[in-house]
Amino acid sequence: MKFKKFSNGENFTLGLELEVRILDKFDLTPCNEYEYIFQNINPKYKDNITPEFLSSMIEINSPIFYENKNLISFLKEITNDLKRIAKEKDFCIQTSGSFAQKSSNIKINSNNRYEKLYEEHQVLLDDFTICGTHIHVGFEDSDKALKAYNYALYYLPLFVALSASSAFYDSINTGIHSYRTKIFERLPKASIPEYFETYEKMQDLYNLLNKSNVINSTKDIWWDIRIQPHFKTIEFRICDAINDFERLEVIIDLLKVICKLSQIEKVIKMPMQVLKQNMWSATRYSMSGNMVTNNGLETIRNVLSTIIIKAEDNCLLTKESIQKAKELIEKKSIAQEMQELYKKTKNLKDIDNLGVFK
Numbered sequence: 001m002k003f004k005k006f007s008n009g010e011n012f013t014l015g016l017e018l019e020v021r022i023l024d025k026f027d028l029t030p031c032n033e034y035e036y037i038f039q040n041i042n043p044k045y046k047d048n049i050t051p052e053f054l055s056s057m058i059e060i061n062s063p064i065f066y067e068n069k070n071l072i073s074f075l076k077e078i079t080n081d082l083k084r085i086a087k088e089k090d091f092c093i094q095t096s097g098s099f100a101q102k103s104s105n106i107k108i109n110s111n112n113r114y115e116k117l118y119e120e121h122q123v124l125l126d127d128f129t130i131c132g133t134h135i136h137v138g139f140e141d142s143d144k145a146l147k148a149y150n151y152a153l154y155y156l157p158l159f160v161a162l163s164a165s166s167a168f169y170d171s172i173n174t175g176i177h178s179y180r181t182k183i184f185e186r187l188p189k190a191s192i193p194e195y196f197e198t199y200e201k202m203q204d205l206y207n208l209l210n211k212s213n214v215i216n217s218t219k220d221i222w223w224d225i226r227i228q229p230h231f232k233t234i235e236f237r238i239c240d241a242i243n244d245f246e247r248l249e250v251i252i253d254l255l256k257v258i259c260k261l262s263q264i265e266k267v268i269k270m271p272m273q274v275l276k277q278n279m280w281s282a283t284r285y286s287m288s289g290n291m292v293t294n295n296g297l298e299t300i301r302n303v304l305s306t307i308i309i310k311a312e313d314n315c316l317l318t319k320e321s322i323q324k325a326k327e328l329i330e331k332k333s334i335a336q337e338m339q340e341l342y343k344k345t346k347n348l349k350d351i352d353n354l355g356v357f358k
Contacts, residue, residue: 010138094352254304258307
């Protein structure tokens, strides 16, 4: 395993991994059809999909982009091709942070890595019907990436709130807007990581875990944010999966703003209990949550507004992108929309239907 310092990267390039489900078109139950998808997808996209833990899921992996709009265009194109294939066999492509209905027809992919994961984690991986969005932002070198990593730790709850889409899980109305976050943090190498003073100290931790056979590669660390020296990126792993590409575009814009601000502002380190409390508030209440700041308690919307003001002041976003961001932070989260819909219909199928790519 190599976790070396890197250089010769490119600042603020973009890449994305989006996890989606394959569901029956009529009752929206899982279909174990990854192999059919792979065999029938347009050949130009074969390198952009990989199997996930469950055979009823697909991971979409984007190429590297310099512009957000080009990344979103790619996602629209590949999901359109996935919808084409799905239509042939009466299933559909869907995503959200968690599967709302009672889990059924669950099958783990025949993959040595996944089988070993299940052997180790046992019941923690039962019904692991959750989907996330992982966003990569490129950096020129490992020291700049580390500064962005440390700077971003405090702001991660903002992106939980903006993407929250997992209020329902396994037929339960959890009351928690991003229940996917709570499921994932049960795993021993997941959740909020610590600050690191130097890249070498992070390197020492990875090497110790590798030497102790706790991890075999950098992929075995599942923190909410991690540095990927192989890709020369920071990977933000905190977002629920969503099919609303307009919302996703704003989320990516704001993540990029955080990364750019990290290079011109001082890193303010907060106690771990503050980081945990802020993450809990975003997980529980999404856009109605609060954050503990050095100035006291502020709403998540106010903290987001401050980020947008900084983006304006430093010319980090276009006027159009700033306007889209301002509009989004006034909206309800997808999880809040799910809860309102369930109050009206009491039908979990309606909740899963919100995530279907139309």
